[in-house]
Amino acid sequence: MLGSTPSDALLHRLRRLTFFDGLDDATLAELARAARRREYRAGEVIVLEGEAQPGLYFLDTGYVKVVKSAPSGREQTLRVLEPGDTFNEIGVFSRQPNPATAVALEPTLSLIHISEPTRPY
Numbered sequence: 684m685l686g687s688t689p690s691d692a693l694l695h696r697l698r699r700l701t702f703f704d705g706l707d708d709a710t711l712a713e714l715a716r717a718a719r720r721r722e723y724r725a726g727e728v729i730v731l732e733g734e735a736q737p738g739l740y741f742l743d744t745g746y747v748k749v750v751k752s753a754p755s756g757r758e759q760t761l762r763v764l765e766p767g768d769t770f771n772e773i774g775v776f777s778r779q780p781n782p783a784t785a786v787a788l789e790p791t792l793s794l795i796h797i798s799e800p801t802r803p804y
Contacts, residue, residue: 690715693715693718693795694708694711694712694715696741696743696767697711697714697715697741697797698711699767700741700769702739702769702772714797715797717797718741718795718796718797719795719796720743720795720796721796723745723787724787724790725787725788725789725790726786726787727786727787728784728785728786729747729785729786729787730770730771730774730781730783730784730785731781731784732750732751732752732780732781732782732783732784733780733781734780734781735774735778735779735780735781736771736774736781737774737775738771738774738775738796738797739769739770739771739772739775739796739797740769740770740771740785740795740796740797741767741768741769741795741796741797742764742765742766742767742768742769742770743766743795744766745766745787745788745789746763746764746765746787746788746789747763747764747768747770747785747786747787747788748760748762748763748764748785748786748788749761749762749763749764749770749783749784749785749786750783750784750785750786751782751783751784752784761783763788764785770785771785
């Protein structure tokens with residue numbers, strides 16, 4: 684976890700994401716508290732095509748390629764993500780399996796995974 688008090692830098696980054704337009708500061712702070720920072724090695728799969736992966740990913744540092752695999756095994760690169768980009772939007776907003784695989788391109792990749800905050804009921 685990034686800490687019980689979200690950093691100003693993370694809150695600033697979240698405010699700049701169009702997904703969060705219109706959210707008040709308290710809600711953004713709750714999302715930031717639910718965020719987890721992860722690092723991946725070059726070539727490590729972050730999100731696998733066809734699997735459900737809850738949460739939105741915000742790329743803090745490094746680069747990620749998003750690929751689609753054909754039945755023949757060939758891989759097509761759909762997009763290369765850079766710092767500041769988000770991914771797994773389809774998994775988050777449609778609650779559908781991932782349509783593509785995301786793979787780290789650099790050994791020191793830092794991602795912030797934002798999942799739905801748990802709420803007491």
